Amino acid sequence: MEYSTHKYTLTSSSIHIDNENQLAAFIQRFKQALQEAFYEQADINQLSLQRGLPAAVWTRIMDEVPLSVAIPKEYGGRGSIVKECLALLSAASYESLPLSLTFGINIALFLEPVSKYADEQVKAPIFDRFLTQQCMGGLMITEPDYGSDALNMRTSYRQVDGHYHITGTKHWQGLTGQADFWLVTARGLLPNGELARDIDFFISDNSIPAQRIKVERLYNNLGLYMIPYGLNTIDIEVPAPQRLVAESTGIKMMLDVLHRSRMQFPGMGMGFIKRMLDEAISHCSQRMVGSSNLLALDSVQFQLSQIQSAYTICSAMCHRSSHISGITHNLAMEGIEANAMKALVTDLMQKSAQLCLQVSGANGYKISHIAGRGIVDSRPFQIFEGSNEMLYTQIAEMILKKMRKSKEANLFAFLSAYELTRDASVVFKDTLDFVPGEGLIQRKLVDLGKIISRVISANYVLAIANEGYRDDLVKGSIEHLRRDITHLVSNLYLDNRVKVIDDYIAGSDWLSFT
Incomplete structure (x- = not known):
C-alpha cells in the first residue's frame, strides 16, 4: 500500500x-x-x-x-x-x-x-x-450615452422565428473592424415597448452578412495604436443557439465575465512592469554622473525600488488570480477582489512608466521609447472596464456595508477578521486602527478604497512569500505599501471639501492686479 x-x-x-x-x-x-x-x-x-x-x-x-x-x-x-x-x-x-x-x-x-x-x-x-x-473576438457593452452605466444600455433584441434581431449602437470596443466574432450585449424588447431589466449576450459572426456589424467610423485613439476603436451600428440577426446561457441572470453573467477579466489585468501588468524595471535598472547602471552611475543616487534608488515593489505586488496578484479566476469559478460576487486587482495594478503600471521615464531623462520623452509610449499606452487601463475612482469607491462601499452587517466600526478590527486581509492587517495595525465613520464623501471613499486594495494586495504578497518567493522583494514591497497606506489614512483626516467654481473668470485675471 x-x-x-x-x-x-x-x-x-x-x-x-x-x-x-x-x-x-x-x-x-x-x-x-x-x-x-x-x-x-x-x-x-x-x-x-x-x-x-x-x-x-x-x-x-x-x-x-x-x-x-x-x-x-x-x-x-x-x-x-x-x-x-x-x-x-x-x-x-x-x-x-x-x-x-x-x-x-x-x-x-x-x-x-x-x-x-x-x-x-x-x-x-x-x-x-x-x-x-x-x-479574433471581442465584447460589445459600452454605448455612447451610457458608458459605465451598462444596466441602462439601449441596444435591444426581439425573438423572431428562431433567431434574434438585435439593434443598437456601441462604441469604444477594442478590435473594432478587426474582430471576426463579437459578444454583443442587449436587453429584451418587451411588448409594451420598454426594455427588460436583465441583459443578454449574443455571438455574432462577421463572416455572415446577416450578422455583420457595421463600423461607422474609427476613433483616433491616443496610444494603443495597434488596437482599432470606433463607433458601431448594430442591426443583425443571429440564430437562437448563439445566445449565451446564463447560470442565473444575465446581469450576474456579465459580472462574472467582467470580474474574471479584471482578475487577468495582472497578467498584462506583469510583463509591462518588469520591462519598466529592466529598462530603468539598465539605464541607471550605464548612465554616469560624475564618477558614479545613477544607481549611486539615493533618490534614484527610491524611484526604482517603487517599480520593484510594483513588480512584487503584481507577481502576487498573478499567483492569487491563478488559483481563483478560472472559468469553473463564478466570480459574480467577487467584486472586491476583482476591483482591487484591476484598480491597483493599473495604477502601478502607470506609476512604473512615469518613474522609468523620469530616470531615463530626455530620451524617455519619445513616443519610440518604451517608457514614453508606456505612459500613453498604460493610461487608458486606469479608465476602461470601470474607471479606477469608481472601482475604489465600490470597494469602500462594499467593505463599509460588510462592517455595518457585522456591527464592527473599527477598520482594523474588521480587516483582521476578514479573509482577504486577515494576515496583512496585522502588519499595518497602528495605521488601520480607526473608525471610518458614516457618510464619507466620495473623495474619501476613493481614499478608503485605495487603502483596502493595498491591504488586500499585501495579503497576496504574504501568501506568495509563504510559497518561497524571495524575502528581500517581499520586505521592500511591504514597506512601500506601508508608506502608501499611511499617506492615504492621513488624507482621510483632512477635511478637504473644495469644489470647482464654475464662474471663476470674474476677479481672477492676474493682469488686472499688475
Missing part, C-alpha cells in the same frame, strides 16, 4: 513537471515569434508610431496559436488554464502592451465567456476557426 501511494506521488509529480516544461516551451516559442516579428521583420519602435500592424507581423505572431491558451482541451486548445493565460499576457506585454491587451480582450472578453456560457453546438466551429484561421 505504501509503495502504491509513493508510486502515485511520483507519477503526479512527473505529470506536473511535464506540464510545466510544455508551458515553458510554449512561452519560449511565443517569445521567439515576438523577437522575429518586432525586431527582425519590423522595428517595433517604428510600429509604435503607426496604426495597426502589418499583416506579415500579425501572421508571424499568430502562427504560434497564442489564443490556444483560452480554448478547452476537448476542442484542441491548451485547456483554459489561468496560469497559462497570464503567462502569455505577461510575455506579450513585456514587448508590447497593446498586443497584450489584444490577447486579453480575446481571452477574457470572448473565448472564456464562450467556453463557459455558449451552447455546445456553436463552440466547436468557433474554436476551430481560432485555432486554424487566426480569428
Whole structure:
C-alpha cells in the first residue's frame, strides 16, 4: 500500500513537471515569434508610431496559436488554464502592451465567456476557426450615452422565428473592424415597448452578412495604436443557439465575465512592469554622473525600488488570480477582489512608466521609447472596464456595508477578521486602527478604497512569500505599501471639501492686479 501511494506521488509529480516544461516551451516559442516579428521583420519602435500592424507581423505572431491558451482541451486548445493565460499576457506585454491587451480582450472578453456560457453546438466551429484561421473576438457593452452605466444600455433584441434581431449602437470596443466574432450585449424588447431589466449576450459572426456589424467610423485613439476603436451600428440577426446561457441572470453573467477579466489585468501588468524595471535598472547602471552611475543616487534608488515593489505586488496578484479566476469559478460576487486587482495594478503600471521615464531623462520623452509610449499606452487601463475612482469607491462601499452587517466600526478590527486581509492587517495595525465613520464623501471613499486594495494586495504578497518567493522583494514591497497606506489614512483626516467654481473668470485675471 505504501509503495502504491509513493508510486502515485511520483507519477503526479512527473505529470506536473511535464506540464510545466510544455508551458515553458510554449512561452519560449511565443517569445521567439515576438523577437522575429518586432525586431527582425519590423522595428517595433517604428510600429509604435503607426496604426495597426502589418499583416506579415500579425501572421508571424499568430502562427504560434497564442489564443490556444483560452480554448478547452476537448476542442484542441491548451485547456483554459489561468496560469497559462497570464503567462502569455505577461510575455506579450513585456514587448508590447497593446498586443497584450489584444490577447486579453480575446481571452477574457470572448473565448472564456464562450467556453463557459455558449451552447455546445456553436463552440466547436468557433474554436476551430481560432485555432486554424487566426480569428479574433471581442465584447460589445459600452454605448455612447451610457458608458459605465451598462444596466441602462439601449441596444435591444426581439425573438423572431428562431433567431434574434438585435439593434443598437456601441462604441469604444477594442478590435473594432478587426474582430471576426463579437459578444454583443442587449436587453429584451418587451411588448409594451420598454426594455427588460436583465441583459443578454449574443455571438455574432462577421463572416455572415446577416450578422455583420457595421463600423461607422474609427476613433483616433491616443496610444494603443495597434488596437482599432470606433463607433458601431448594430442591426443583425443571429440564430437562437448563439445566445449565451446564463447560470442565473444575465446581469450576474456579465459580472462574472467582467470580474474574471479584471482578475487577468495582472497578467498584462506583469510583463509591462518588469520591462519598466529592466529598462530603468539598465539605464541607471550605464548612465554616469560624475564618477558614479545613477544607481549611486539615493533618490534614484527610491524611484526604482517603487517599480520593484510594483513588480512584487503584481507577481502576487498573478499567483492569487491563478488559483481563483478560472472559468469553473463564478466570480459574480467577487467584486472586491476583482476591483482591487484591476484598480491597483493599473495604477502601478502607470506609476512604473512615469518613474522609468523620469530616470531615463530626455530620451524617455519619445513616443519610440518604451517608457514614453508606456505612459500613453498604460493610461487608458486606469479608465476602461470601470474607471479606477469608481472601482475604489465600490470597494469602500462594499467593505463599509460588510462592517455595518457585522456591527464592527473599527477598520482594523474588521480587516483582521476578514479573509482577504486577515494576515496583512496585522502588519499595518497602528495605521488601520480607526473608525471610518458614516457618510464619507466620495473623495474619501476613493481614499478608503485605495487603502483596502493595498491591504488586500499585501495579503497576496504574504501568501506568495509563504510559497518561497524571495524575502528581500517581499520586505521592500511591504514597506512601500506601508508608506502608501499611511499617506492615504492621513488624507482621510483632512477635511478637504473644495469644489470647482464654475464662474471663476470674474476677479481672477492676474493682469488686472499688475
